[in-house]
Amino acid sequence: MRSSILPLVFLLLQSALGQSLSLQYEGAVALPASAQDANGQTFTVGGLSGLAYRWDLGYHAVMDNSDRVVPLDVQLNADGSVAQVGYLTGLQMDQARDHEGIAHVPGLSSLYLSEENGPGLHRHGLDGAWQESLNVPAVFAAARSNRGFESLSVACDQLSLWTANEEALSVDGTLATPTSGSVVRLLRFDLTGPSPVAAEQYAYWVEPMHGPYVPGGSGQSGLVDLVALPDGRMLAMERSLALAFPPFLTRIYEVDTTGASDVSALGSLAGAAFTPVSKNLLWAGAATNLEGLALGPDLTQGGRSVTGVTDDGDPITTNALVAFDLVGADGPCGCEASPYCVTTPNAAGAGALMGWSGTTRISSNDLVLKVTGAIPGQFGLFFLGDKRTLLPVADGMRCVGGNLARLPALGLDGLGAAQLPLDLTALPGGTLLSPGTTLDFQFWYRAPLTGGAGSNFSDALEVRFCD
Numbered sequence: 360m361r362s363s364i365l366p367l368v369f370l371l372l373q374s375a376l377g378q379s380l381s382l383q384y385e386g387a388v389a390l391p392a393s394a395q396d397a398n399g400q401t402f403t404v405g406g407l408s409g410l411a412y413r414w415d416l417g418y419h420a421v422m423d424n425s426d427r428v429v430p431l432d433v434q435l436n437a438d439g440s441v442a443q444v445g446y447l448t449g450l451q452m453d454q455a456r457d458h459e460g461i462a463h464v465p466g467l468s469s470l471y472l473s474e475e476n477g478p479g480l481h482r483h484g485l486d487g488a489w490q491e492s493l494n495v496p497a498v499f500a501a502a503r504s505n506r507g508f509e510s511l512s513v514a515c516d517q518l519s520l521w522t523a524n525e526e527a528l529s530v531d532g533t534l535a536t537p538t539s540g541s542v543v544r545l546l547r548f549d550l551t552g553p554s555p556v557a558a559e560q561y562a563y564w565v566e567p568m569h570g571p572y573v574p575g576g577s578g579q580s581g582l583v584d585l586v587a588l589p590d591g592r593m594l595a596m597e598r599s600l601a602l603a604f605p606p607f608l609t610r611i612y613e614v615d616t617t618g619a620s621d622v623s624a625l626g627s628l629a630g631a632a633f634t635p636v637s638k639n640l641l642w643a644g645a646a647t648n649l650e651g652l653a654l655g656p657d658l659t660q661g662g663r664s665v666t667g668v669t670d671d672g673d674p675i676t677t678n679a680l681v682a683f684d685l686v687g688a689d690g691p692c693g694c695e696a697s698p699y700c701v702t703t704p705n706a707a708g709a710g711a712l713m714g715w716s717g718t719t720r721i722s723s724n725d726l727v728l729k730v731t732g733a734i735p736g737q738f739g740l741f742f743l744g745d746k747r748t749l750l751p752v753a754d755g756m757r758c759v760g761g762n763l764a765r766l767p768a769l770g771l772d773g774l775g776a777a778q779l780p781l782d783l784t785a786l787p788g789g790t791l792l793s794p795g796t797t798l799d800f801q802f803w804y805r806a807p808l809t810g811g812a813g814s815n816f817s818d819a820l821e822v823r824f825c826d
Contacts, residue, residue, distance in 0.1 A: 378687030380592075380613045382641040382665065385440040390668075390678035394429055394446035402449060404429055404678060407668040409461040409473070409511060409584065410651035414695045415718070416463055416485075419450075420651060420668050421472060426455035426487075428470065431680070437660040439684035452487045459650070460511025460522060460584065465550060465693065466794075466825055471511055473522050478507030480522065480548075480555075493548065496557050498626060501528040509650070510585040512593065513550075515692035516795055517825060520548040520555055521593065523563065525581035531628040535580035537572065537601065541565045542628050543582050545616070545636065560623040561616050562635040563595065570603025578602070584652040585614075586665065589690030589697070594665070595638065596652050605645035606675065611652075611683075612638040642683070648676040654688070657697055662686040691797070694719045694825035699747070700758035702818040705806050707734050707775050710755075711817035713802060717780075719824050721792050724783045728766075730802040730817050733775040739804025741766040741779055743790070747799060747819070754806055755816035759799040764788030771804065783824070794826040 393401050406423040418431040430447035452458075452472070460473035468485045480493040499507070506526040513520050526534050527541040535541040543563050548555040565582050572578040578601045586594035592615050599608045620633040648670045655664030665683040669676050691697040696719060702710030711733040717725035728741050748760030764787035769777040783792055790798070802817040 378689065380639075380641055380685065380687040382611060383439075383684040383686070384642060384644060385438055385682040385684050387646065387669075387679045387681045388441040388444055390444065390680055391446060392678060394449045396449040396451055402427065404446065405671050407678060408459045408509070408650045408670050410653040410666060410668045411461045411463050411470070412653040412655045412666070413463040413693060414656065416468065418653065418655075418666070419461055419463070419470065421458045421461040423459055423475070423670065423672070424455075424457050426452040428452060428461065433655075433666065433680065435655070435658070435664055435682070437658060439658050439662065439664045439682050441666075441680055441682050444680050450485060450487055452483050453489055454481075456481070459509040461651070462511045462513045462520065465513060465517035471513070471520060473508035473511040475505060475507040475509060475525070478502050478524065480508065480511070480520075491554065493555050494557060496546070496560070496623065498528065498530065498544075499524060499546070501530045503527075503529055503534070506534070506581065509581070509583045512585045512587045513693070514587040514591070515589045515690070516823070517693060518550050518795065519558075519587075520550055521585050521587060522546050522548075523582050523585060525583060526565065526579065530626065535565055535567055537568045537570060537578070540567050541580065542635070544622065544628075545585070558623075559621045561619045562622050562628055562633050563614070563638070564635050565597055566599070566610060568601040569599045569608040570601030573600070573602045583650050586652050586654050587692070588654065588688045589692050590688070594641070594652065594654075594685075596649070596667070598649065605647075607645065607647050607649070608643065609646045609649045610643045611641050613641055614638050646681050647679070648673055649681055654685075654692055658684060663688050691719075691821055691823040694823060696820050696822040698818055698820055700749075700756060700819040702732070703755045703815060705732075705734055705754070705815050708732055711775070711802055711804060711815065713800065713817050713820040715820060715822070719822050721783055721794065721824050721826055725780075726783065726822070727778055727780045728800055728820070729776070729778040730804075731774070731776045733771050733777070733802065733804045733815075733817070734806050735771060735773050735775045737805040737807070738768055738770050739777065739802055740768045741800055741802050743786070743798050743800050745798060747821075752816065753812035753814040755814075757801065757816055758819035759801040762788065764790060792824050794824065796824045798822050798824070
C-alpha cells in the first residue's frame with residue numbers, strides 16, 4: 360500500500376501549504392418572483408443584491424431599495440450546481456434603505472447590511488429590529504451617488520468585516536471608462552471589541568468597462584461584492600455594463616492584501632504613492648447582472664460552493680441563483696468543520712472518512728467526531744493536533760501534526776463506523792480552547808487485512824471553534 364500513497368505526497372503538499380484557486384461555473388437556476396412574509400402576505404422579490412451563508416443559518420439574500428431580506432432553501436449537487444431552491448419566510452427590516460450587501464454577524468442571529476447611498480453599515484436582528492450603525496471613516500462621505508458600499512463579507516476567522524465602495528470616491532479619482540479603470544478602497548472593520556471599529560484601508564484597481572458606452576452615455580465597471588476565504592484571501596467580483604456582447608460582464612478575482620499599503624491616512628489617492636492589493640482573474644463570463652456572492656459549504660466531490668444572486672433591475676436580467684465550484688479554498692469558515700487531505704483504500708472499500716455532528720461552539724460543548732468506512736470489528740482512535748502535515752505512515756497518510764494528543768480507543772461496529780462525543784473542557788494534552796482556536800482531527804485504525812503495515816488513517820477534519 361505504501362507505494363500507492365507516495366505519488367500523492369506532492370499533490371497533497373500543495374493542499375496543505377495553500378493551493379492556487381480555480382473557479383468553475385456550474386450554471387444558474389431561476390428564482391421565484393414572489394415570497395411570503397411572516398404574516399402570510401405575498402411580496403414581490405426583486406433587486407437581489409447581496410447574499411450570505413452561514414452553516415447554522417443558511418442563505419439570506421437582501422433586496423435593494425427596500426426593507427426586505429429573503430432566506431433561501433438551497434440544495435446543492437455534488438459538483439456545486441443547484442439541485443433545488445426556494446424561498447423561506449421573508450424577513451422585514453424596520454428600516455428601508457438601499458441595502459446592497461449582507462453578512463451574518465459572528466455568534467449572533469443578526470445581519471450586517473451595507474447601504475450604498477450614505478454610505479453606511481447597519482446591524483439588524485433576524486426579527487428586523489435595528490441594533491447598531493457602524494462608524495464609517497469620513498473619507499467615504501465622498502462616495503459618488505449609487506457607487507457606495509455594494510460589498511460585504513465577514514472574515515472566516517470572525518475577526519474582520521470587509522466592504523468597499525463600488526467605484527472611486529470623488530477625492531480619489533475618476534469613474535471607470537472603456538479605456539481606464541477606477542481605484543476603490545477596501546475597508547476592514549475590526550470585530551474583536553464590543554462594537555466594530557474601522558481599521559485598515561487598501562487600494563484596489565477595478566478594470567475598465569469591457570466595451571464602449573451605451574447610447575446616452577450609460578455604462579460602468581465597479582466592485583460589487585467581496586467574499587472572505589479561509590486562508591485570509593478574498594474573492595472580488597466586478598461587474599461591467601457596456602455596449603458589447605454580453606452587455607453585462609462579470610469578472611471574479613482572487614485578492615490578497617499581503618504587501619499592500621494601508622491607505623487609511625490618505626485623504627486622497629489621486630497622485631499618491633501606494634501599493635494596491637494583488638488580484639488574479641479566476642473567472643469571467645456572462646451572468647447578466649450578478650451582484651451578490653457568498654461562500655457556501657464544502658462539496659461532496661471536493662471543492663467548495665460559491666453561489667450568487669442576480670439583480671433584476673434591468674430589462675434583461677431575471678431573478679436567478681448562480682453556482683460555482685471553488686477549488687483551493689480549504690479550511691473552515693466561521694464556526695464549522697471542514698474535511699481535507701485524502702483517505703486511502705482499505706480491505707473494506709475506498710477508505711475511512713471523518714464526519715461530525717453537533718456544533719463547534721465552545722459554550723454548547725456538543726461536538727461529536729465520527730468516522731465511517733474503516734475496518735469492521737477492529738479498533739482505532741481519534742487524535743488531534745494544531746497543524747497540518749503530510750507524512751506517509753503505515754498504509755495511509757497522517758495529515759495532522761504539531762502538538763499531538765490521543766483520544767480514547769474505540770471499537771468499530773459492523774459497518775466500520777465509530778463516534779466520540781468530545782468534552783471540550785477536558786481535551787487531552789492540556790489543550791485549551793478559546794474563540795478562534797483551530798484544531799485538526801484524524802482517525803487511526805487497525806487494518807490487518809490490507810497486506811501492508813497493518814494500520815491506516817482516515818482523511819482529516821479541521822475545526823474552528825467559536826464561543
